Amino acid sequence: MDKIIDLIIKNNELLFGTNPRVEKINVGFTNTLYRVNDSYIVKVCTDVDNEEEFKKEIAFYNSNKDNSLIPKLYYSNTDKIDVPYFYEILEKVNGVSLYNVWHTYTEEQREDIIRQLCDAMKQMHSIKGDRYNWTEYMKKEFNPLYEKAKELNIFSDEEQQLLEQAYSDFDKYLESDEFVLVHNDLHFDNIFIDNGRIKIIDFERSMYAPRDFELDIFYRMIRKPWKFASEETEEYTEAGQYSNIMSYVNRYYPEIVNTPNLYERLGIYDIVYFLAQLVRHPELDELKKDVLSAAKIVTSRDKNIIKKW
Numbered sequence: 001m002d003k004i005i006d007l008i009i010k011n012n013e014l015l016f017g018t019n020p021r022v023e024k025i026n027v028g029f030t031n032t033l034y035r036v037n038d039s040y041i042v043k044v045c046t047d048v049d050n051e052e053e054f055k056k057e058i059a060f061y062n063s064n065k066d067n068s069l070i071p072k073l074y075y076s077n078t079d080k081i082d083v084p085y086f087y088e089i090l091e092k093v094n095g096v097s098l099y100n101v102w103h104t105y106t107e108e109q110r111e112d113i114i115r116q117l118c119d120a121m122k123q124m125h126s127i128k129g130d131r132y133n134w135t136e137y138m139k140k141e142f143n144p145l146y147e148k149a150k151e152l153n154i155f156s157d158e159e160q161q162l163l164e165q166a167y168s169d170f171d172k173y174l175e176s177d178e179f180v181l182v183h184n185d186l187h188f189d190n191i192f193i194d195n196g197r198i199k200i201i202d203f204e205r206s207m208y209a210p211r212d213f214e215l216d217i218f219y220r221m222i223r224k225p226w227k228f229a230s231e232e233t234e235e236y237t238e239a240g241q242y243s244n245i246m247s248y249v250n251r252y253y254p255e256i257v258n259t260p261n262l263y264e265r266l267g268i269y270d271i272v273y274f275l276a277q278l279v280r281h282p283e284l285d286e287l288k289k290d291v292l293s294a295a296k297i298v299t300s301r302d303k304n305i306i307k308k309w
Helices: 002-011 048-063 098-104 107-125 134-151 157-168 211-223 245-252 262-280 285-298
Strands: 022-025 032-036 040-045 073-077 086-091 179-182 191-194 197-200 207-209
Touching (some): 098 191, 107 197, 107 211, 107 245, 134 262, 157 262, 157 285, 211 262
Antiparallel strands (some): 022 032, 040 086, 191 197
């Protein structure tokens, strides 16, 4: 990879200068990262299977050029003519992830951070996409996972009936008219803070979806904050410190919370998410309980599971 970064540096001499400081960053699984002059991040897509996701991220940056709460994209290249990989040059984000510091903040500071996050989401969601059949999209996500679960004999007959009832309610709850650009991986490891100001990173999972789908991972993080934390920050993730977040979202971005049938929709998203994990780890009873709890929300069999914010 030394030859690759040398090529990128040479091709972008006007940006980096003739003798820049280059440091490889030992993070990332599908991309190779370099820090240049402590001001830029060079992100090289060294996994060919990740190229479509990489292009999504580039498109996201290009669609959000005026959003000051995300890093600036200085340059991207996907032609593989001079450099045999997709790559992008980004603003280096200073600070630390929210997971590192959330436990140290007062509620007043936390509210201000969520206000900033709501502003960032509003800007992202102002970019509209073409309408498509969201119900069918979610059914296609669910069906192969459920078939695999049945092959593995994970659920009893009664539990299968519950899941199939929830599936039959997809048509009732998932109809959507408006599709917007969502980050689709919004948790505190992807939100950095520096001197009280946030920046959102990692847009490879971005997509056009109903506005409420942005809450899918975000609301799951609030309920199970340790699930998305790194090993270094997991010890700081006490659920009680996250309990007021959705009330702040309701205050600063009521449009996203006021989605019709929001609880049932989030329940459907939970079913698909936890089912995907369960078929990979069928031995984990907690994941099975998460799937069934979500199904009960969708079918309205257990209203006590739903926590109002």
